[in-house]
Amino acid sequence: MEDTLKSTATVESAGVVVAERVRPLAVDGRRSRAMSERIIGMVLMICGGLSILTTAGIVAVLIFETVEFFRMVSVWEYLTSTTWDPARNASAGEWGVLPLISATLAYALVGLLLSVPVGLAIAIYLSEYAPPAIRSVVKPVLELLAGVPTIVYGFFALTFLTPQILQRFDSTIGIFNVLAGGLAIGVLTIPLVASLSEDAMRAVPRSLREGAFALGATRFETSMRVILPAAFSGVVASIILALGRAVGETMIVVIAGGAQTGGVPTNLFASAQSMTSYIVNVLGGEASRGGDARYYSLFAIGLTLLIITLGLNLISRALIRRFREVYE
Amino acid sequence: MSSVPITPDSEIQGLGAPSNLPRRKVVGAIGKGAFIAATVFAALILVTLLARILFQGIGALDMDLLTNRFTSNNAINNGTAGFRTGIISSLWLVLITAAFAIPVGVGAAIYLEEYAPDNWFTKVVQVNVSNLSGVPSVVYGLLGLGVFVSFFGFNFLGRSVLAGGLTLGLLVLPIIIIAAQEALRAVPSSLREAAYALGATPWQVTWHHVLPAAMSGILTGTILSVARAIGETAPVLVAGAATAITLAPSDPLDGYSPLPLQVFDALVRPQASAKEFAAAGIIIMMALLLTLNLIAIVLRERANRKVRW
Numbered sequence: 001m002e003d004t005l006k007s008t009a010t011v012e013s014a015g016v017v018v019a020e021r022v023r024p025l026a027v028d029g030r031r032s033r034a035m036s037e038r039i040i041g042m043v044l045m046i047c048g049g050l051s052i053l054t055t056a057g058i059v060a061v062l063i064f065e066t067v068e069f070f071r072m073v074s075v076w077e078y079l080t081s082t083t084w085d086p087a088r089n090a091s092a093g094e095w096g097v098l099p100l101i102s103a104t105l106a107y108a109l110v111g112l113l114l115s116v117p118v119g120l121a122i123a124i125y126l127s128e129y130a131p132p133a134i135r136s137v138v139k140p141v142l143e144l145l146a147g148v149p150t151i152v153y154g155f156f157a158l159t160f161l162t163p164q165i166l167q168r169f170d171s172t173i174g175i176f177n178v179l180a181g182g183l184a185i186g187v188l189t190i191p192l193v194a195s196l197s198e199d200a201m202r203a204v205p206r207s208l209r210e211g212a213f214a215l216g217a218t219r220f221e222t223s224m225r226v227i228l229p230a231a232f233s234g235v236v237a238s239i240i241l242a243l244g245r246a247v248g249e250t251m252i253v254v255i256a257g258g259a260q261t262g263g264v265p266t267n268l269f270a271s272a273q274s275m276t277s278y279i280v281n282v283l284g285g286e287a288s289r290g291g292d293a294r295y296y297s298l299f300a301i302g303l304t305l306l307i308i309t310l311g312l313n314l315i316s317r318a319l320i321r322r323f324r325e326v327y328e
Numbered sequence: 329m330s331s332v333p334i335t336p337d338s339e340i341q342g343l344g345a346p347s348n349l350p351r352r353k354v355v356g357a358i359g360k361g362a363f364i365a366a367t368v369f370a371a372l373i374l375v376t377l378l379a380r381i382l383f384q385g386i387g388a389l390d391m392d393l394l395t396n397r398f399t400s401n402n403a404i405n406n407g408t409a410g411f412r413t414g415i416i417s418s419l420w421l422v423l424i425t426a427a428f429a430i431p432v433g434v435g436a437a438i439y440l441e442e443y444a445p446d447n448w449f450t451k452v453v454q455v456n457v458s459n460l461s462g463v464p465s466v467v468y469g470l471l472g473l474g475v476f477v478s479f480f481g482f483n484f485l486g487r488s489v490l491a492g493g494l495t496l497g498l499l500v501l502p503i504i505i506i507a508a509q510e511a512l513r514a515v516p517s518s519l520r521e522a523a524y525a526l527g528a529t530p531w532q533v534t535w536h537h538v539l540p541a542a543m544s545g546i547l548t549g550t551i552l553s554v555a556r557a558i559g560e561t562a563p564v565l566v567a568g569a570a571t572a573i574t575l576a577p578s579d580p581l582d583g584y585s586p587l588p589l590q591v592f593d594a595l596v597r598p599q600a601s602a603k604e605f606a607a608a609g610i611i612i613m614m615a616l617l618l619t620l621n622l623i624a625i626v627l628r629e630r631a632n633r634k635v636r637w
Contacts, residue, residue, distance in 0.1 A: 033529055040531045044443055047435030048453045051505065054498050055456050058467060061474030121366030129360060130367075138367055145374050147552075147617070149559025151588050152377065152610055155595055159603055160380050187373055194370070220356035241462070248464025250562035255595060276466045276562070283473075283566050302470040306463060313462040 062306060065299030072293050078300065084261050084273075086282070090293035097304060099264045103178070103272035104305075106265060107253055108246035110182025111189055116239055118186075119193025120228075123235075126194070127201035128209075128223045139195075146191035154255030157184035162256065166269075176258025176271035184252045189242040196241065200234025201227050237319040244312040248305065250276035254284075275301050381614070385607030393608055397574050399590050401597065404605045411609050414587035416576035417489060417569075418558050418616065421586055424493025425500060425557040430550050432497075433504030437546075440505070441512040442520075442534050461502040468499040469566025477568045487568030490580035495567040496560060500553040507549025511542040544628045551624035558616050561588040587613050 070078070072090035081096025122142070126135055162180040166173050173179070204227050212222040228235070258271030259281045265272035273281065279298050396403070396410025403409035436453070444450040472495030476485050485491040515538050523533040539546075564586055571593040573585040591609040594602045 037529050037531055041439075041443055044435050044439035047432045048439040048444070048450075050432055051436060051453060051457050051460060051501060054460060054471075054501065057475050057498075058463065058471045061471055061480070062467075064480060065474060118366045118369060121363045122370060125360075125363035125367050129363060138371070141371050141374060145370065147555075147621075148377070149561070149588060149613065149617070151559065151561045151592055151595075152381065152614070155591075155606065155610060156377050156380060158595065159384065159607075160376070190370055190373075218352050218356040220359035221352065224359070244462055248466065250464070250466045251592065254562075255592070276464065279466050279470070280562060280565055284571070299470060299474070302467050306467050309462055309464055309467075310459060313459055317458065 058306065062299050062303040065296050066303050069293065069296035069300045072296065082264055084278075086261075086278075086294045086297055088292040088294055093293065095293075095297065097275075097301065099262065100273060100275045100278055100301065101304070101308075102264045103257075104247055104274040104276070106178050106268065106272065107182045107185055107249070107257060107274055108243055110179060110268065111185030111246045111249075112239065112243060114183055114186025115189040115193050115242055119190045119238075119242070120197055120235065122190070122194040123197035123201055124223050124228070127198045128219060128227060142191040142194055145187075146195075149251075150188060150249060151251045151255070153184040153188050154252045156187075157181060157252060157256035170269065173269045174258070174271055176256065176260070178257060178265065178268045178270070178272050181253050181255075181257035182268075184256055185246045185249050188249065188252065189245055192242045192245060193238050196238030197231070197235045200231040200238065203234065204230045233319045233322050237316040240312050240316040240319070244309045244316070247312070248276065248309050250280055253277045254280045275305050381607050381610050384604055385609075385611045388601075388604045388608040389611055393612070397576065399571075399574075399594060399605075401599070401602065404594070404601050409605055411587055411590055411612055413574055413576045413585050414590040414609065415612065415616075417573075417584035418587040418613075420489045420577050420580075420584060421493050421496055421564070422554060422557045422620075424490060424580065425496045426550075426554045428494060428497035429501050429504055429554065433501050433550065433553075434508045434546060436501075436505045437508030437512055438534055438539075441509055442538060443530065457502045457505050461506060465499055465560060466562045466566055468495055469563035471495065471498065472563065472567030485581065487570065487583055488581045489577045489584035492564045492567050492569055492584060492586070493557075493580075495563055496557045499560065499563055500556055503553040503556075504550050507553060508542075508546045511545025511549060512538060514545060515541045548624045548628045551620055551627070555617050555620040555624075558586075558613060558620070559588055561586075561592055565589055565592070587616070 073095045078095050078097050080098075081094055082098050083094040083096050084099045085094040087093030122138070126138060130138065157180040158175075161183060162173065162175060162177060166177070166180055208226055208230055209222055212226045213219075217226070253274045254277040257274065257277060259273045259277060260271035261273045261278070279301055282294055282298055392407070393410045394415065395412055396408055397412040398409050399411070399414075400409070436457075440450065440454060440457075444453070472491055474480065476491035476494050477487055478484050485494075519537055519541060520533050523537045528536070569589050570583055570585050571589055573583050575582075577584045587609060591606045591613065594606040594609065597603075
């Protein structure tokens with residue numbers, strides 16, 4: 001009864017009531033709402049934009065100070081000289097970046113020689129063999145391994161890997177050496193390779209496995225000749241990401257690898273200074289703040305490091321994108 | 329009759345030949361063994377790592393370690409050394425990092441997932457975020473040194489805990505954004521559509537419906553990222569943290585010496601007692617990390633209990 005009354009009332013007076021009483025209120029509410037919506041949208045956009053500002057800041061700082069460095073040292077010397085012997089005064093030092101880059105790559109390659117086979121084996125096991133119960137145990141262990149601060153791996157390399165393992169095989173190995181640092185980096189990157197490669201392998205459609213099994217292939221043959229090739233670009237992407245991580249790793253190299261500089265390193269059993277450990281050693285060693293050539297060289301090294309890791313990241317992302325296109 | 333003669337199986341070439349299946353099965357078993365061995369190897373490394381640290385550090389570990397504030401060799405040798413300054417500095421760092429990176433990171437994630445139009449700006453932000461997550465931490469240290477400690481050569485925040493916290497904040501920002509985006513993406517779009525259909529504005533939809541639903545994922549991701557601030561050594565070392573400070577920071581512009589840096593400082597000294605001290609410091613650091621992780625897990629469980637689709 002009331003319902004019908006109400007509705008007739010609305011119908012009869014619709015134009016007047018809605019126009020004069022209800023709408024002004026609603027418009028007021030909407031206007032303030034629209035205003036606050038716009039402000040909130042702006043604030044959120046600024047949050048997103050801040051990440052661009054961070055990149056701009058990194059690039060600006062590195063370039064700004066690198067330009068100062070190249071006023072003192074020629075770009076040609078930096079890129080081609082094979083001796084790195086920094087000094088406060090630019091003309092007293094030798095500024096070839098090649099020894100630092102090659103030491104960085106030596107650590108990273110030793111690391112990948114450990115983490116790629118082990119990480120891939122774990123990935124294949126988890127994706128193709130492991131029953132769910134084991135998977136649910138191994139995955140968190142891997143995450144735990146990935147969450148350990150890198151200084152702990154440095155501690156591990158310095159107090160266990162070198163004295164208890166490596167020096168047992170060969171007592172001439174120095175307390176600081178490339179091998180121990182590289183192996184610790186390997187341990188650090190195992191979870192990265194394992195979990196990203198496993199993602200790629202699990203994305204391979206089930207029909208490929210079933211097809212292989214139907215043709216009589218064993219599980220091992222299916223894993224190695226069907227799944228691994230099918231997940232190849234994703235696997236390679238994970239390896240390149242691990243390489244980027246290894247190249248940028250700092251504390252392990254500082255602690256376990258020492259600070260030997262000079263020429264291009266030739267001995268895995270001896271100490272060698274990477275790009276990252278040079279930065280830490282200069283800033284951690286003595287108060288070298290501003291002004292001298294060594295300070296500016298940090299930023300030139302930082303820029304070189306950024307370019308290398310960014311390049312690796314771009315390659316890896318392109319590969320992942322390709323791998324996504326294949327199976328969607 | 330058919331022109332193709334019917335041949336008995338036994339006369340077909342190859343079928344009677346010895347099968348290679350047994351050999352292939354052996355190869356398969358060896359392969360499986362290798363995969364399992366690799367997995368066990370990784371687990372063993374973790375066990376060895378933790379056991380070594382416990383073994384080396386447990387002797388030096390006591391309550392005084394939490395309250396004493398000297399880390400010199402003398403203090404270590406006569407048992408008066410401790411990580412008080414380091415612990416307080418690290419907690420400051422975590423607080424500043426969280427206060428800066430969580431709102432900005434979650435805000436950026438909301439923008440990218442809920443607000444952003446599909447245009448070039450959004451794409452640039454997205455690509456940029458994933459690029460930033462691959463930048464080495466030591467480069468963030470240089471950013472902190474060149475922007476926060478001194479701003480392009482002008483005095484700014486100095487070698488303060490605020491400069492260090494902001495540096496770490498920028499370091500974990502992309503990780504928080506990516507984690508929060510994943511959590512937001514997991515919220516079913518029917519929830520948004522229902523709210524919009526009832527006339528809610530974008531912010532009402534986000535604040536009242538999407539955020540509560542995504543809260544558990546966001547909390548887990550952000551706390552895990554912020555926890556990294558406890559263990560990061562290289563960026564704060566480069567951005568001006570000191571190893572030789574005995575006074576804990578009492579305001580954001582004070583100098584600081586975070587726990588991992590004190591561990592590092594002790595670790596590179598030659599004597600065995602300093603290494604024990606470092607191991608004890610690592611135990612404290614891992615305990616702090618574990619506590620934060622547990623908080624993340626508890627929060628996630630509580631939030632999970634509230635949300636039912």
